[in-house]
Amino acid sequence: MTDKDAICLEALSVDFDGRFQLNDISWTIQPGEHWLITGANGSGKSALAAVLAGAGEPLSGSLSGLPARVALVSYEVQAELIEAERRKDDADIIDVIAEGTPVAEIIDEVCKDHTLAQTLIDKLGIRSLMDRAFRKLSTGETRKVMLIRALTSRPELLILDEPFDGLDLDSLVWLQAYLKDLAQTVPMVIVLNRFDEHPDFITHFAYVNDGHLLQQVERKDEPALAELHQLLHLKTSKLKVPAADPAAQLPPLNPSDPLVRLNGVTIRYEDNTVFEKLNWTIEANQHWQLSGPNGSGKTGLLSLITGDHPQCYVNDITVFGFKRGTGESIWQIKQYIGYVSTALQWEYRVGTGLRNVIISGFYDSIGLYSKSTETQREIADQWLALLGMTERADEPFNGLSYGDQRLVLIARAMVKHPPLLILDEPCLGLDDMNRQLVLALIERICTSKETAVLYVNHHAEDRILGIDNYLALGDTPT
Numbered sequence: 001m002t003d004k005d006a007i008c009l010e011a012l013s014v015d016f017d018g019r020f021q022l023n024d025i026s027w028t029i030q031p032g033e034h035w036l037i038t039g040a041n042g043s044g045k046s047a048l049a050a051v052l053a054g055a056g057e058p059l060s061g062s063l064s065g066l067p068a069r070v071a072l073v074s075y076e077v078q079a080e081l082i083e084a085e086r087r088k089d090d091a092d093i094i095d096v097i098a099e100g101t102p103v104a105e106i107i108d109e110v111c112k113d114h115t116l117a118q119t120l121i122d123k124l125g126i127r128s129l130m131d132r133a134f135r136k137l138s139t140g141e142t143r144k145v146m147l148i149r150a151l152t153s154r155p156e157l158l159i160l161d162e163p164f165d166g167l168d169l170d171s172l173v174w175l176q177a178y179l180k181d182l183a184q185t186v187p188m189v190i191v192l193n194r195f196d197e198h199p200d201f202i203t204h205f206a207y208v209n210d211g212h213l214l215q216q217v218e219r220k221d222e223p224a225l226a227e228l229h230q231l232l233h234l235k236t237s238k239l240k241v242p243a244a245d246p247a248a249q250l251p252p253l254n255p256s257d258p259l260v261r262l263n264g265v266t267i268r269y270e271d272n273t274v275f276e277k278l279n280w281t282i283e284a285n286q287h288w289q290l291s292g293p294n295g296s297g298k299t300g301l302l303s304l305i306t307g308d309h310p311q312c313y314v315n316d317i318t319v320f321g322f323k324r325g326t327g328e329s330i331w332q333i334k335q336y337i338g339y340v341s342t343a344l345q346w347e348y349r350v351g352t353g354l355r356n357v358i359i360s361g362f363y364d365s366i367g368l369y370s371k372s373t374e375t376q377r378e379i380a381d382q383w384l385a386l387l388g389m390t391e392r393a394d395e396p397f398n399g400l401s402y403g404d405q406r407l408v409l410i411a412r413a414m415v416k417h418p419p420l421l422i423l424d425e426p427c428l429g430l431d432d433m434n435r436q437l438v439l440a441l442i443e444r445i446c447t448s449k450e451t452a453v454l455y456v457n458h459h460a461e462d463r464i465l466g467i468d469n470y471l472a473l474g475d476t477p478t
Contacts, residue, residue, distance in 0.1 A: 006030045012061035014051050019399040022047055023211045034188045036198045039208035040431050041403030045191045046074060048208055049159050067156030073146045074161035075402050085135040100133030103145055111152045120148045124171050139342045140166040140294035161191040165428050168293035193431035195229060241444045242382035244417040245375050248362055250335055254321055258283050259420050259452055260305055263316035267300045274300055275473055287446050287453040287466055292473035298456055302422055307333045334364050338413035341424035345405055351396040354389060354408050355380045361412035383411040402429045410438060417450050424456045
């Protein structure tokens with residue numbers, strides 16, 4: 001084995017559109033090595049991985065030894081593909097409804113092993129989605145398509161940025177086993193926020209902070225690995241949820257009415273029934289965890305509650321005292337809801353400062369278009385302090401890392417202390433320290449006697465203390 005066979009980064013500095021910079025990176029990946037890149041949100045983990053796929057503008061130093069075929073799966077690549085689909089829609093003829101590119105075509109664009117593609121389609125359970133428009137998939141379904149694209153491109157280097165996030169349990173178990181076998185022939189670089197999820201074939205760990213590669217640890221170096229693990233599991237000990245704005249009281253609800261009542265609801269698309277005859281009631285200050293595999297209808301169920309699903313008007317649904325379809329406005333509904341989801345994050349593409357993003361939660365707007373009060377600004381600053389972002393109050397939101405964006409949007413959802421807080425995979429993309437912070441904040445809200453929490457997740461270890469009600473789609477609510 002020689003340096004000629006290795007991938008070598010020598011004193012490499014790379015700029016990413018003026019928003020972030022990797023600095024003086026020296027790193028060698030030898031044949032047979034599999035690396036895990038870890039670090040806090042915004043540290044540069046994803047940027048370092050993306051450099052190996054050709055992203056960024058080199059400023060100094062060198063990068064050599066990259067193979068011809070490099071496959072990257074990441075939130076950024078996923079978002080770029082979805083944005084490309086949206087641009088196709090914008091370019092379509094007026095009055096023509098764009099269906100979007102079918103999943104089968106999205107996969108075929110880069111596929112070099114069609115036999116493997118068919119196997120992966122079946123193993124990941126997306127055979128029924130082949131004719132569906134890619135942009136209409138759920139987060140987990142989209143991630144599966146991205147994985148199939150990468151794995152069937154015959155990569156000589158496979159880069160996976162949070163490959164396990166958003167997958168249901170069966171798909172997760174299968175993918176972990178598949179990657180273990182693949183590691184015998186294909187070198188991998190994996191980015192993970194959940195350090196405890198690292199595959200056992202990982203041979204080396206890279207710790208990134210503030211755009212610098214600070215530590216490179218071999219798995220067999222147990223003392224150094226223990227220190228790295230401890231660093232990544234730092235927790236915040238003192239937590240205080242900022243108070244609501246006393247001048248921004250919502251119209252009072254009838255305390256004897258449930259927040260949500262679904263009576264025999266069904267979601268059906270032509271001959272595909274997602275779920276049917278579902279009865280579900282959410283009482284005030286009652287906390288629920290919603291689970292189910294990809295495609296089981298979790299996102300659709302949430303959109304029935306929020307009024308964003310067209311079939312909410314053909315179902316028997318009452319929310320916050322309003323029976324859907326009786327003349328109520330969607331904003332009468334949404335004023336009582338705080339919401340965090342990956343879809344919202346994709347829509348929240350604004351350059352406004354972080355303080356204003358949090359304040360926009362008082363107005364349920366994407367961006368801030370009203371003059372804020374001094375009290376609202378003080379409350380937003382309290383949230384920023386809690387998130388460790390006090391010095392970043394005026395930074396543009398669209399310049400943040402994926403994980404930091406999620407933290408700010410969670411604060412935005414919580415800022416008005418809504419009667420119902422819907423958290424659709426709120427920990428998706430967060431590192432261990434920020435995940436524990438978010439989970440602790442949600443626990444506080446659960447005990448505040450002010451907000452009912454509806455928590456959607458795939459990770460069993462992220463269960464929230466104080467949530468005692470569970471709905472797995474296809475089962476009966478407990």
